Amino acid sequence: xxxxxAAPIGQRIDESYGDLSPQEQRAADFILDHLAxxxxxxxxxxxxxxxxxxxxxxxxxxxLGFSDAQEVRDHARAxxxxxxxxxxxxxxxxxxxxxPDGATAALHAHIEQELSNIRTALHAVTDGRVTEAAxxxxxxxxxxxxGLRNSxxxxxxxxxxxxQGLDDVRLAPQPAQSIGExxxxxxxxxxxxxxxxxxxxxxxxxxxxxxxxxxVPVVLIADSSAxxxxxxxxxxxxxxxxxxxxxxxxxxxxxxxxxxASETLGVAATGSRKRISSINRLYGDLGELEPTV
Numbered sequence: 001x002x003x004x005x006a007a008p009i010g011q012r013i014d015e016s017y018g019d020l021s022p023q024e025q026r027a028a029d030f031i032l033d034h035l036a037x038x039x040x041x042x043x044x045x046x047x048x049x050x051x052x053x054x055x056x057x058x059x060x061x062x063x064l065g066f067s068d069a070q071e072v073r074d075h076a077r078a079x080x081x082x083x084x085x086x087x088x089x090x091x092x093x094x095x096x097x098x099x100p101d102g103a104t105a106a107l108h109a110h111i112e113q114e115l116s117n118i119r120t121a122l123h124a125v126t127d128g129r130v131t132e133a134a135x136x137x138x139x140x141x142x143x144x145x146x147g148l149r150n151s152x153x154x155x156x157x158x159x160x161x162x163x164q165g166l167d168d169v170r171l172a173p174q175p176a177q178s179i180g181e182x183x184x185x186x187x188x189x190x191x192x193x194x195x196x197x198x199x200x201x202x203x204x205x206x207x208x209x210x211x212x213x214x215x216v217p218v219v220l221i222a223d224s225s226a227x228x229x230x231x232x233x234x235x236x237x238x239x240x241x242x243x244x245x246x247x248x249x250x251x252x253x254x255x256x257x258x259x260x261a262s263e264t265l266g267v268a269a270t271g272s273r274k275r276i277s278s279i280n281r282l283y284g285d286l287g288e289l290e291p292t293v
Contacts, residue, residue, distance in 0.1 A: 008079055009072065010035060012064045023052045024060045039076040043069035109244045117252035121239040122259065130256075130263050133219045133235040137260075138268035140191035140217070142168040144182050148204060151195040154221070154253045158193060161261030165268060165275050179207060188215045196222040196229065197241055197248065208232050221256065 007015070013028045020028060030050035031038060043061075046069070047054040058068070066072050124130045137143050143166060147155025159171040172182035186192065192211045196204055211218055212232045220226065220233035223241050230236040239256050241248035 009038070009064060009066075009075060016063060020060065020063065021056075023056045024063065026050055027052045027057050027060050035076070039073050041069070041073070113242060113244050114249060114251050117240045117242060117249065118255050121237070121252040121256045124237050124256070125259065129235050129237055130260055131267075133237060133260055134263035134267045136191050136217045136219060136234055137162065137166070137193070137264045140166075140189065142170065142186070142190045143193065144170045144172055144186065144190070145193045145195070146172045146179065146182075146207060147195040148173075148201050148207075150199065150248070150250075151197045151222075154197070154250055154257060155193070155195040157254060158195070158221075158257045158261060161257060162264060164261075165265035167275065183210055183214070186211070186214050186216045188217070191217045191219065193219045193221065194229075194233070195253075196220065196226045197239075197250075197253070198223050198225040200226070205229070219260075221253065221260075 010032060013032060017025065017028060027046065027050040030046065034041075034049075041049070043054050043057045047057045050057070061068060061072055066075065143162060145155045145159045145162070147153070156171060159169050162169045170182055172179045174182075183192075194208060194211070196208075208218070208229050209232075218233040218235075220229060220236045221239055222229070222236070223239060226236075227238075237256060237260070239253050241250060241253065243249040
């Protein structure tokens with residue numbers, strides 16, 4: 001069987017599983033169950049943990065298109081850096097319960113990574129970028145927040161926060177719609193927030209170009225993989241999504257969004273207060289919220 005050289009190791013195993021020997025399948029099963037740890041295991045450890053010989057592990061790697069265990073580790077790290085889900089973490093392994101308050105090693109690592117991401121993202125507070133971005137949004141006639149794929153929920157949350165104090169904040173794309181309609185008519189008096197975390201769709205660069213060609217101020221919220229788009233933005237808010245688990249984490253992104261929205265409403269204080277007051281009256285008139293105790 002010919003395997004795609006760029007395919008993730010899990011996909012390679014799935015495609016060739018029927019051609020593997022029983023011992024190789026045993027090692028493959030262990031790998032599939034521990035993809036998140038693959039970047040740290042060597043061939044001897046994989047052999048011992050899966051209950052096969054080191055030679056079996058080596059044969060398995062070659063059949064999957066890898067030269068050795070080091071190439072497999074490099075492959076696993078590369079996948080994770082691209083945001084590819086490669087397995088989960090366990091927060092309840094008995095052998096790790098010696099940490100304070102019963103926390104596990106995996107949970108401790110997760111917390112530390114989350115805190116590191118938040119510190120990095122909120123560094124923008126100290127150099128004035130958040131304030132600069134807030135001024136752009138507060139001064140805009142219309143704000144369009146764009147989020148594609150996994151960036152959409154962050155964009156949706158930002159729009160929901162900004163609309164509390166700004167009159168015209170739109171989200172793109174709307175479900176089952178394209179972005180072109182939202183960009184038509186935009187100009188220098190408007191603003192666009194582009195949320196672009198890794199594993200962006202192939203048309204992302206074209207969206208950035210379309211906004212830039214209309215001379216619209218752009219606030220870019222993205223991880224470092226979007227650095228090549230920084231020159232196209234008025235402000236780039238670098239926000240890491242690194243995680244020790246299988247999936248990227250957007251805790252720092254949502255923290256940054258809360259800060260940016262709060263700062264924006266603060267810059268546009270008079271208009272924001274009037275709008276918030278009007279919204280609160282409508283909540284009461286429409287009975288939309290539960291009564292507070």
